[in-house]
Amino acid sequence: MSSSAYPPVLTGLIKRLARLPGLGEKSAGRIAMYLLQAPAQEVEGLAEAIRRMKQEVRTCSRCFHFTDEDLCSICSDPARETGEICVVESTADLLAIEQSGAYKGRYHVLQGVLAPLDAVGPEDIRIGEFLKRLDEEKVSEVIIATNPSSEGEATAHYILRLLKSRPVRVSRIAYGIPMGGDLKYTDRVTLERAMKGRQAF
Numbered sequence: 001m002s003s004s005a006y007p008p009v010l011t012g013l014i015k016r017l018a019r020l021p022g023l024g025e026k027s028a029g030r031i032a033m034y035l036l037q038a039p040a041q042e043v044e045g046l047a048e049a050i051r052r053m054k055q056e057v058r059t060c061s062r063c064f065h066f067t068d069e070d071l072c073s074i075c076s077d078p079a080r081e082t083g084e085i086c087v088v089e090s091t092a093d094l095l096a097i098e099q100s101g102a103y104k105g106r107y108h109v110l111q112g113v114l115a116p117l118d119a120v121g122p123e124d125i126r127i128g129e130f131l132k133r134l135d136e137e138k139v140s141e142v143i144i145a146t147n148p149s150s151e152g153e154a155t156a157h158y159i160l161r162l163l164k165s166r167p168v169r170v171s172r173i174a175y176g177i178p179m180g181g182d183l184k185y186t187d188r189v190t191l192e193r194a195m196k197g198r199q200a201f
């Protein structure tokens with residue numbers, strides 16, 4: 001049955017769902033059918049969870065990971081104060097490293113990479129905030145975990161240059177992650193090895 005044979009309200013939902021990443025019209029239709037038949041309470045719970053997420057989730061004032069308080073759960077955990085800061089491009093990359101279980105320090109989420117062609121400069125990727133943290137927190141090691149893409153590499157080298165004159169060890173994860181790869185699609189074991197095999201940068 002083509003979606004045009006559905007009532008407009010249903011077609012509208014399917015169109016919205018199909019815009020979500022990873023979903024085509026077919027899976028969007030399946031989800032819409034599931035929701036249509038699910039108990040009202042479950043569907044309302046889902047709608048409420050989406051609404052609350054939009055209203056309450058913001059970025060951590062220190063590391064820019066997502067949180068619903070001022071500081072995220074990692075920044076507010078004293079056990080994570082190891083003197084290490086792992087610099088990642090995105091929250092998705094942070095979560096991938098967390099799942100590997102190979103790292104116990106804190107993070108700094110750049111929320112992007114340097115991309116001169118798209119006019120993304122250092123002020124757009126939280127570099128100033130990062131340098132401020134180095135002054136304020138007792139940081140002994142910075143682990144640069146940007147992706148091994150050309151922008152990720154350029155960003156890593158930019159940060160390395162900024163850190164040259166500072167008394168901080170700088171390492172870069174690399175081992176096991178292919179060039180052009182993406183941290184969030186890297187399996188747990190490879191990522192764990194990459195983190196453990198990080199090298200001075």
Ligand SMILES: [Zn+2]
Binds near residue numbers: 074076
């Ligand atoms: Zn945080």
